Amino acid sequence: MGHTEPASEVREAVPLPAGKWKRLAVLLQGVGILFLAGSFAGAWWHPKEFFHSWLFSFFFFFSLCSGALFWVLLHYVTNAGWGVVVRRQAENLASLFPWVALFFLPILWDAFRGHHLYEWTSPALAHDPALLAKSAYLNLPFFGIRAIFYFAFWILAARFFWNSSRLQDSDRDPWRTVRMQKFSYGLLVVYGACMTFAAIDWLMGLDFRWSSTLWGGFVLVAAAGASLALWILIILWLRERHHLPQVNEEHLHLMGKLLFAFTALWAYFAFSQYMLIWYANVPEETYFFIRRNFGSWNWLAIGLVLGRFFVPFLLLLPQWTKRNPRTLALAAGWVLWMQAVELYWLILPGVFEKAVAIGWLEIAVWAGMGCLMAGAFLRRLLSCELYPLHDPRLQESVEVIS
Structure with missing residues (x-):
């Protein structure tokens, strides 16, 4: 990648109309609370389905925030200049981790009291030989401590980058970029460890007798790809509404290539x-x-092979599709949808053992969390500039050639 000469002018971002979007944020979060309140009522009649549905929705939105933090860290670790004008939206997504931590509380409660999700938490299995062999890791106090550590790290790391980048907008201090880059190397290592063990705890732990040495990397890559897809959709939405005139086909092409790479x-x-x-x-x-591999679950598995890989792979293979906003949005939206399908395939067989089924609980919980997260993200958009105004590599990003 290089840059053109002479330097092109950095056009200012057009801010969103605050009044309109604040009202929408409040409305979305109000609707989200109503959906989740309704789903809690359903937990009395179908507790096992409720908690599996909750875990499915939680992990979907968790993967979007954790993936966004991965991209922020990777941006600084690789000293990438091309992504400066689009990086702020990844920072905004990652900064929503406090909401994700809040969504985790019912899962933590079920582990200690309900025992509907994780079979190993049940006192009835206290003397199971397979569980005893893993009891040094699979025990409730350690499970809770690990979860607290994960979220403390994610929240503090995401907040550090979001605050530092936002403060640079006002004080114009180029050393903030240097400090963020220095911290990113060690933080990326801790991030990888947290993601690996969280994937083991919250997904692999659904069946404590099963294990896979590739599980952490598999979950991390899926989360990064899904988060990148949402990131692309947000950038395209802001660009279509003329709020990010700095973003051009070169940025779309580079983000499309990353989406193609993470699909593979x-x-x-x-x-x-x-x-x-x-x-x-x-x-x-x-x-x-x-x-x-039984009944409709088998058909869903085949659909994952085709839909999670072949469809986006073939769609993103030509260069022109990655430069075209419509085809890129189609590919990104499809990857995001397939992330939800994959998590459903991983989690819900614990409830619907014989066939794929979608009940009102699954819809209510997912819609409730989605509305709350969307409202929180809109508030983030309104609380800061749409791109880092005084990042020392901003000009390089505007002039990028892929």
Whole structure:
């Protein structure tokens, strides 16, 4: 990548109309509270379905925030200049981690009191030989401590980058960029460890007898790809409304190439995990796929292979589709949708064992969390500039050639 000469002028971002979008944010969050309140009422009649639906929705929105933090960290670790004008929206997404932590509380309560999600938390299995062999890790106090550490790290790291970038808009201090870059190296290592163990705790822990050595990387790559897809959609939305005139086809092309790369990387992790388990043919490992290869769950698995990889891969393969806002939005929207489908396939067989089913609880919980997160994100948009005004590499980003 290079940049053109002479330097092109950095056009100012057009701010969103505050009154209109504040009202929409309040409305969305009000609707979200109503949806979640209704879903809590359903928990009395169908507690197992409720908590699995809650975990599905929680992990979907968690993956979007955690993936956004990954992209912010990667931006500084690689010293990338091209993404300065689009980075702020990834920072805004990552800064929503306090909401994600709030959504985790019912899951934590169920682990200690309800025992509808994680079989290993039930006192009835206290003397199970398979559980006793893993009891040093799978015990409730340590489970809670790990969760507190994960969220403390994610919230503080995301807040550090969001605050530093926003403060640079006013004080014009270029050393803030240097400090963020220095911190990013160590933080990315801790981030990778937290993501790996969170994936083990919250998803692999649904069946404590099953394990996969590739699970952490598989979940991280899926989250990064889904978050990138949402990031692209936000940038396209702001650009279409003329709020980000600095974003051009070069930025779209680069983000499209990243989406293409992470689509292929997801396929690599998914195939490697499946191939190793199939080749080893260990009953404790193959059970994960066997229970998802019956009836409509099997058709959904085939749909994941086609939809999560082949559709976006072929759609993003030509150069022109990555430069065209409509086709890029189609690919990004599809990847985001397939992230939800994949998480449903991973989590909901614990409730709907015989066939795929979608009840009102799944819809209410997902819609409730989605409205709350959308409202919180709109508030973030209104609280800061739409791009880093005084980042020392802003000009390089505006002039980028992919």
